[in-house]
Amino acid sequence: MPPIVACAKTTPPRDRVRDVAAGLFADRGLDGFKMRDLAARLGVSVMTPYRYFENKEAILACVRAHGFACLADTLDGVAGEGALEQRVAALAAAYGAFALAEPARYGLMFGPAPAQSPGAVEVRRQEARVEAAFTVHAHGLSEAGLRCAEPATLGRLLWSTLHGVAVLHLGGQLPQVDLGGALRHAARALTIACAGVAA
Amino acid sequence: MPPIVACAKTTPPRDRVRDVAAGLFADRGLDGFKMRDLAARLGVSVMTPYRYFENKEAILACVRAHGFACLADTLDGVAGEGALEQRVAALAAAYGAFALAEPARYGLMFGPAPAQSPGAVEVRRQEARVEAAFTVHAHGLSEAGLRCAEPATLGRLLWSTLHGVAVLHLGGQLPQVDLGGALRHAARALTIACAGVAA
Structure with missing residues (x-):
């Protein structure tokens, strides 16, 4: 299994603990x-x-929050330009690449994960950033003149569909x-759905 | 946490081990x-x-295979009648009800799960039954005169979307x-996508 996150020697100590812990969680489970x-x-x-x-629950929360923060950054970095189908395809490709790059993370x-662990609030905050990133993309699709659903709803649909594809693939449920x-x-279907979902 | 599966006293012993083990896995992890x-x-x-x-890996494989078998039975039992939107909505509702009824399972x-455990072949067989059930439903949608994608592809899209919605909900990523x-x-979007995905 590849390392969860490559750690430079200059990584701050807390981040280094988080990144090495991520590998240990992936190998051993909670x-x-x-x-x-x-x-x-x-x-040490x-x-x-x-x-x-x-404690270890706080470390897991930090690993998860960092993962969602990285995912939000990834989604924020996807260009919101071009034709509708290109935009959705870019979003789908970026999401898939994130999941495939570090499937254990x-x-x-x-x-x-324990819901009440120290750090759970930060996890929720970063999860909300991911949801917001999808909403922003959905806004962009809406502004392209499409008859979209309310952007928050459409954003959740985008996330759900891409996540479902990713986890069935990673779980081996769709081996072929x-x-x-x-x-x-999925991007093609979403493009069509985006265009007509509020019709 | 409610019991994973209610066990009648007449349950065969192997099934009873499986069902009680499911609760223990849910509580303690692998x-x-x-x-x-x-x-x-x-x-005992x-x-x-x-x-x-x-061993315990063989039990987990049995729990998983049984879960996928129950899911396949559930999907096979969804009526393939009515208008397109009704059919897709019925499939979505049945899938969601299955996930919500026993989220731990x-x-x-x-x-x-270990890929090489005894019983992994049966897990794959039952997963394939679920995939096939979705393909059958996609065939039904296709026969309704829609310009559908190839049914196997469309079936996987149905599964991915519904699974993504279910796991984000169960994981607490979409608390609102x-x-x-x-x-x-999702059913509404899928209905629209079904009608146009091969256009």
């Missing part, structure tokens, strides 16, 4: 994750990670389909 | 699952579960939206 194993991977004393995080982001092809098809 | 805890919940000796399953079905409303909207 229950198999031990703070002493994390310290060993970091090459057992107590050092506690300088930065209250993607699984952690959407996987089970490549992700790129499935996303292109 | 790594936290201990065969001795399973035996305790069943009220530590070795008894091994009469029916090689739904999470196990699509969650991480009720699942029924999101599914109705």
Whole structure:
């Protein structure tokens, strides 16, 4: 399994704990994750990670929040130009590339997590950024003169469809389909739906 | 948390091990699952579960395969009659109801699992049944005179979209939206996409 996030030596210590922990979560799961194993991977004393995080639940929340923040940044970076079909296809391709680049992190982001952990508020904040990014794209599609649904609704539909394609692919439920092809098809269907959903 | 599957006293022993194990997996995760805890919940000796399953991975595979089999049965039972929008809405409602009825089991079905475990072949077989059920529904939509994509492709799109809506809802990523409303909207978009996707 490739490392979840490459860590430069100049990475701030808290971020380094987060990134190394992400790999350990991916390998062992939430229950198999031990703070002493994390310290060993970091090459530090057992107590050092506690300088930065209250407990392992707080670390997982930080991993998830960072993942959603990166996803929001990715979506914000997709150009909102060109014809409708091109815009939706660009959004779909960027989403798929994000999921495929680090499937273990993607699984952690959407996987089970304690709702009340320290850091859960930040997770929600970053999740809302992703939703907002989709809404912005939906606004752009609406401004292109399409008979769109309300942008927030359409944004959620975009996210749901692309996420569904990605997780069925990553979960092995659609072994005969490549992700790129499935996303292109979804983008095409979404384009048509965007044009007519409020008709 | 409600029990994953209610077990009648007449349930065959292997099925009872599977169903009680499903609850334990939901509570503890794959790594936290201990065969001795399973035996305790069943009220049997530590070795008894091994009469029916090689190991915990084999049990998880059985839980997952059974879940996909139930999902396939659910989808097969959706009536393929009425107007296009009604058919798609019925499919969406049935899918959402399945996911909401037992979210813990739904999470196990699509969650991480060892690919090489005993029983993985049966999981794949039942997953393929779900995919086939969607394809059958897509055939039905096609026969309604719509300019549909190839039914297998359209079936996968149906599944992906509904699954994406369900898992974002269950994961808490869309806290301000009720699942029924999101599914109705997705069904509407899919109806439009079905009508035009091959245009």
